[in-house]
Structure formats: C-alpha cells, structure tokens
Amino acid sequence: MTEIETPSIRVLLCDDHVVVRAGLLALLDSAPGIEVVGEAGSGEEAVALAEKLRPDVVLMDLQLGAGIDGVEATRQIAPTGVHVLVLTTYDTDADITRAIGAGATGYLLKAERPEELFSAIHAAAQGRTTLSPPVASIVMARMRSPQPTLTERELEILGQLAQGLGNRDIARALFISEATVKTHLGRIYDKLGVDTRAGAVSVAKEQRLLG
Template sequence: MSTPVRLLLCDDHAVVRAGLRALLSSAEGIEVVGEAGGGEEALALAARLRPDVVLMDLQLGEGMDGVTAIRRLTAEGSAGSRVLVLTMFDTDADITRAIEAGATGYLLKAERPEELFTAIRSAASGRTALSPPVADRLLARMRSPAPTLSEREHEILGQLARGLGNREIARALFISEATVKTHLGRIYGKLGVETRAGAVAVAKERRLLP
C-alpha cells in the first residue's frame, strides 16, 4: 500500500477548512495533517509537519497573502512541499503571480471533488495541475502578443503604480477625471484585469512601468 499524500490546508475561513477536511477524508491516499488560517501560520506548520502538498488560497485576509506564502514556501524549501492553489479568483494577474511565485498547480473552487483529489496527487508527484479555465487563460496569454499601451496610458499606469486616485492623476496630467476613467478602462482591457491592483501587478510582471 502506497504512502498517503500528506496535505496542509491554508484558508482564512474556518468553515472552508472544515469542509475541505471533511471532503478530503473520503479521498483514498490523502491525509490532512494540519490547517492554517494565514500565510505565517502555513509557513510555521509546513516547517514542522513537512507536508507533501500545501493547498493554498490566495486571499488570506490580514497578514501575509497567498502569493507571498507560496514564494516563501518554495524559495526557502522549508518543507520541500509543493503548493497547489485553490481559489475563487482566475484573473490573469492572480494566475501569473501564483505560478511565478512557484505554485505547482492552480485550481478553482468550482472544481469537482474528484478533480481536486487528482490534482493533489499530481502536485505531490511534481506534475502541474491546472483547472481547464486557468489552462485556457495561460495558453491564450502565451499566444497573444504583449499589450501595446499608448504614451498617455503609460503615464496613467505610472501614476497608478504610485497609488494615486483618479482625481490626483487628472491633476498631475492636466486632464479630466472622465478622461482618466476612459484610459483606465482601456488599460484594464489590454492587460486583462479588472482592478487597479491587478493592472499594477501585471504591469510590473511585464515590465511596462518605467
């Protein structure tokens, strides 16, 4: 009989963790060895419990976020664990940041239990596990050329990265707030994001900022 995959859960919602633990108890060959409610706790438990796989949410409330925890877990090799993301978010920025941080796989919470079980076993073996929508997004992004931003869009993106609001950007560039909003809409569309933070994250990853 093969050794079960030792799994550490990391999600800031206790109800979600309890549901996952109950669900995974029915999976053959998977053993939940611990639960963490945040990134810092996940790092500490991983160092002590040495799980094969850490099932990690990206949005962890206060404290260390999921991407930082992934980077720390994979860079420091605190337990030699693979990190499998399980989240509700599938924006290009979230996916890219998680994969670049070192995640072995990226699953959406809408997946069926059997697909989650398979992904955990794949991650434990070092194989990549991606939800179909996530795989589609990654392929589409690889096939599409890098977005071309206008000079004005570059300027607004730079102001955005400084943390300025629409009114402040309008004053800095001597344009109206309505014009700023129009440019932001175009920037979001070109970068495949829906938020200011997402735009800045993608811009940094693609080196679009000065």
C-alpha cells in the first residue's frame, strides 16, 4: 500500500474569512480523495497560488473584502486551465452571471449539503459543471427571458445616483450633459422595473450591482 491508487484531488481554498477557511479545511480533509494544498485569503493571493500550486480545483468565494473580488480572480485563474468552483452565499442574478462570464466551472451555495460540495469538487476537477439547484433555476430563467443587463455607462450613472447626486452633478462628474443623464436614467428605470431614483438605488443594492 505504498502506492496511491486514485490520487487525491488537489484543492486550493480562497475565502477572506479565516474561520470559514479553517472550517472548510477541516471539512474537506475528512473527505476521501480530496486534499487541500493551499489557502488564500485574498483574490491576489489566490491567483498567485493557483499559478504556483496548479491545483485541480480552486474553491472560490466571491466576496473577498479588500482587493480584487472572486469574479476578477476567477477571470485571471480560469484561462490558465485551473478549474474554479465558486462557493458563495449569494444567489443573485448579477453574481451568478458575472461568475459564469468570468469562466467559473461551477457555482455552489454555502447552504448546500457537504456531500454536494464533495461531488461538485470531483466534478469540477474533471471540468464538469455543477450548479446548486437554486442557481440552476436562475440560469434557466435567464435563458428563457434574457434579463436586461445594465451597460457600463448605466452602472456608472447608477453609482453616482447612489451617492445621492443630482442630475447636474452626475453630468459634471461624467462630463456629459444633463440631458444624457436623464436619458440613461430613463433606461435604468426601465431595466430595473422602477420609476424613481430611490427605487433604482434600492434594487441596485439588492441585486448587488453596486459596491
């Protein structure tokens, strides 16, 4: 028994919460066929370690406190051929879309059962996709009725809006005319299904479209 028959899947953890990381480490170490080869507390660290350790799977949280977020880290890691499995709390449309767009292999919620996590890690190691049921539903729903996506510019406007700025101030901040701001706002209202600025900010914060 000096030979390992099935080599363990080498996993890199990325989560800014030390306690959660430690917990996952303890949890995964108890699972057969999975070996945690590294931990990262930030997106930058994850990118560096992914390159250095070349794990089979990176278990990635999206919310990473300061620095680049999980989506950006995924965007940098995925092209190197390392599979990224997103494990996060949020099941909002915007997060899922961005993560998939960034090249995530799978998307699991922390509310998922541990066995699901284990099998998702196995799946991800082979490049197969696993989605938590609620996430899958959202993806399906979006396929059916492609939900409006805010453009870059509109997000900028929204950002200023959330600062409580008036149209004139927004116009000055972005070097455009007040009329343009109003045009954008109108489209934003349409896409978000609201008709006031306060409502727009509210929805934006809920959908996590803003920081």
